[in-house]
Amino acid sequence: MSAQNWTPAVKQGLVPLHPLQFGALLGKPFAALRHNPKVLFGFAIVIQLVIAVVTLVVVGGVAVATFFRLESLSPSNPDFFPVMWGTIAINAITVLAMGFVSLAFTAVMQGVVAADIGYAALGEKAKLRRLWQLMRPAFWRLVGWSVLQMLAATVLIIVVGGIIALGVMAGVGGSGEGVAVTVVIGILVVLAAIPLWVWLSTKLLLVPSVLVLEHASLREALVRSWRLTRGRFWNTFAVILLISVIMNAAVTVVSVPLSLLSSLFIPVVSPTGMNDTSAIVMMLIGTVAPQLLVYVLQAVAVVVQCAAAAFIYLDCRMRYEGLDHSLISYLERRDLGTPPEELGDPFAVDPARAVSSAPPPRPQPTHASPPVGWDPQYPAAQEYPAPQTPAAAPPPPPPSPSAPAPQRSWTAPGSGEA
Numbered sequence: 001m002s003a004q005n006w007t008p009a010v011k012q013g014l015v016p017l018h019p020l021q022f023g024a025l026l027g028k029p030f031a032a033l034r035h036n037p038k039v040l041f042g043f044a045i046v047i048q049l050v051i052a053v054v055t056l057v058v059v060g061g062v063a064v065a066t067f068f069r070l071e072s073l074s075p076s077n078p079d080f081f082p083v084m085w086g087t088i089a090i091n092a093i094t095v096l097a098m099g100f101v102s103l104a105f106t107a108v109m110q111g112v113v114a115a116d117i118g119y120a121a122l123g124e125k126a127k128l129r130r131l132w133q134l135m136r137p138a139f140w141r142l143v144g145w146s147v148l149q150m151l152a153a154t155v156l157i158i159v160v161g162g163i164i165a166l167g168v169m170a171g172v173g174g175s176g177e178g179v180a181v182t183v184v185i186g187i188l189v190v191l192a193a194i195p196l197w198v199w200l201s202t203k204l205l206l207v208p209s210v211l212v213l214e215h216a217s218l219r220e221a222l223v224r225s226w227r228l229t230r231g232r233f234w235n236t237f238a239v240i241l242l243i244s245v246i247m248n249a250a251v252t253v254v255s256v257p258l259s260l261l262s263s264l265f266i267p268v269v270s271p272t273g274m275n276d277t278s279a280i281v282m283m284l285i286g287t288v289a290p291q292l293l294v295y296v297l298q299a300v301a302v303v304v305q306c307a308a309a310a311f312i313y314l315d316c317r318m319r320y321e322g323l324d325h326s327l328i329s330y331l332e333r334r335d336l337g338t339p340p341e342e343l344g345d346p347f348a349v350d351p352a353r354a355v356s357s358a359p360p361p362r363p364q365p366t367h368a369s370p371p372v373g374w375d376p377q378y379p380a381a382q383e384y385p386a387p388q389t390p391a392a393a394p395p396p397p398p399p400s401p402s403a404p405a406p407q408r409s410w411t412a413p414g415s416g417e418a
Helices: 022-035 037-071 081-120 127-175 176-203 207-213 218-228 232-268 278-323 323-335
Strands: none
Touching: 022 037, 022 232, 022 278, 037 081, 037 127, 037 278, 081 127, 081 207, 081 218, 127 176, 127 207, 127 218, 127 278, 176 232, 207 218, 207 278, 218 278, 232 278, 278 323
């Protein structure tokens, strides 16, 4: 190799360019928050605050407006019950709409985190503008994915609520057998819905990463996530479950003591009641400060969970499609000065390597894997025959006893024949 074509080995970055073990999948999402805190943490905090403020203003405004109207009517008024049911319906629709808005913001967060992990796999720390440029083509597909999740949850709630309503109606009719049957069916439906939801959410966990990094359609992303997690379900489920438990425990450990302190702090500041401005201000501080800290921890939890999904996506592609080799080749060509337009997309799916509907091959243990650098296509070494030693010359035949002995003449040194 000539000196001008030589390039140093690719340096180890946030994303190791090899399949990740369970410990790495559990620890790297937390390291991602330290890798680019300005973008990920700051953006997540802003998103959480925007969602909270918009939800509070819209839901609170609609509730105040509708229930004030209901209070103006007496129960004896014939319009009371229609107005009451209309108020409940309007508030339910408002909460549902704000749930869609919250999911849309969460989808944006998932796309930004997936784009950041993609740049981290290339050894780069991108700013929010570059992350948005990578995520923007998939924005509406991410929103569509969030809406699809919301619709699935709504259908599940409607089914369970309908069964409960049937049980209530059966109880009102006085049929004890109908109540018992309905209660049993409701319990069975709930028990069956929990593992079904967990299974589907785990199998489709990689959809945001596929949408952003592969620029796939929503249908293709669903298929790709389903196939990439085949054979990695329990590993994926364990990582997401442990991260959720860790972050929920952190939120609980912080929020519960702060809530208790704020409830004890308010009577100490104003033992006679909220009669002056300073007491009201202190009450607001004691109420809002713990909630802000909870929002910060929730923002961290969202970032870590989204980063875990992105790392699982990279791990599955490295194991099944050789993405690590593609990334190493991309980085080596980039370090050699190849123009960006010739480098191509490092996360593009090679149809020859892409996972198919067939089950993936079982991973081999370490002792059964071939040595590093071994190419099975390389021809076997040619076996040369062993060198043969020359045969020894046969000894001369013994002299015949009847033959006369040869006569030898002796010449003195220095003398020669005349």
